[in-house]
Amino acid sequence: MQPPNSLKHAPVYERIYAIARQIPPGKVATYGQIAAMVGSCTARMVGYAMAALPYGSDVPWQRVINRQGKISLRAGGGGSRQRQLLEAEGVHFDPKTDSVDFNQVGWSGPDWEWLDYHGFQPAPVWGRRKDEK
DNA sequence: CTTCTGACGAAAT
DNA sequence: CATTTCGCCAGAA
Numbered sequence: 001m002q003p004p005n006s007l008k009h010a011p012v013y014e015r016i017y018a019i020a021r022q023i024p025p026g027k028v029a030t031y032g033q034i035a036a037m038v039g040s041c042t043a044r045m046v047g048y049a050m051a052a053l054p055y056g057s058d059v060p061w062q063r064v065i066n067r068q069g070k071i072s073l074r075a076g077g078g079g080s081r082q083r084q085l086l087e088a089e090g091v092h093f094d095p096k097t098d099s100v101d102f103n104q105v106g107w108s109g110p111d112w113e114w115l116d117y118h119g120f121q122p123a124p125v126w127g128r129r130k131d132e133k
Numbered sequence: 134c135t136t137c138t139g140a141c142g143a144a145a146t
Numbered sequence: 147c148a149t150t151t152c153g154c155c156a157g158a159a
Contacts, residue, residue, distance in 0.1 A: 030141085031141050044142075044152095048139060048141095048156070049155080051140055052139085065140085066141060066142080072141070074140060
């Protein structure tokens with residue numbers, strides 16, 4: 001029997017949100033990074049999940065950014081809001097490139113105990129291009 | 134029921 | 147360096 005909090009069989013979005021909620025203040029994770037931890041998930045799906053979050057969600061959506069260390073915003077704007085929240089947490093943006101330094105604020109993911117307890121397994125291969133190989 | 138579409142990212146071209 | 151292709155969830159119309 002799985003632990004009561006196991007998310008091994010939970011919907012993908014739920015698994016994504018669970019991981020995102022573990023990102024500590026002052027740190028950031030990328031869409032692809034979260035997808036890899038969730039397993040059977042792509043960076044795009046993480047983006048979809050973030051976009052589907054209701055206003056006032058307990059998920060720290062502002063700590064999820066793209067691989068270039070920049071903020072990905074929805075059509076329309078609101079990006080300044082996200083940057084403001086991150087800077088308030090101590091995340092520094094290079095004024096020249098408008099990107100963050102992953103070596104400085106990059107998140108390494110939950111500790112192995114958390115992952116194991118919630119039924120997450122090491123992410124296998126996730127983006128096989130072409131039909132094989 | 135079907136169709137549309139939205140915070141991404143890596144490899145190939 | 148710029149563009150294209152593909153992965154394939156969830157909710158609205």
